Amino acid sequence: MTITKPPHGAPCNGCGYCCEEELCPLASMLFRRVEGPCPALQPDRDRRICGLMANPGQYAPVRAFVVGTKALSDAASVLIGVGVGCDAQTEDEPYNKAFGQRLRREFSRNADRVNRALIAWGFPPLPR
Ligand code: SF4
Ligand code: SF4
Secondary structure, three states, X not given: OOOOOXXXXXOOOOOOHHHHHEOOHHHHHHXXXXXXXXXXXXXXXXXXXXXXXXXXXXXXXXXXXXXXXXHHHHHHHHHXXXXXXXXXXXXXXXXXXXXXXXXXXXXXXXXXXXXXXXXXXXXXXXXX
């Protein structure tokens, strides 16, 4: 890790800590494991970027062919929570309660979008 992880709830700075430690739900379903590092984590100068968003066809060529690379990338951005902030916590880091509440609100507000993104990746939608 070349960039220091920001506090829980702060804007994501692309440090890559979360994806080194544990796979996100999308990666867990795709690669069928939870232990990091994520095989889709890619270097980008001193930052790390998500390969499922940057280059989904490399990891899911059939889905990219079926729904298109752009649609798959957009769906990945929804499922990995681009723009929501840093949702990872180190062991000695306090939980940002206000951030957690905002995440839950946004998740329920965007449930349809999340389900469309899951379907684009070939996974079943969340149960209602
Ligand atoms: S979510 Fe947090 S830990 Fe993960 S890359 Fe962004 S800043 Fe780093
Ligand atoms: S799929 Fe992307 S966001 Fe998820 S763990 Fe891998 S690199 Fe991180």
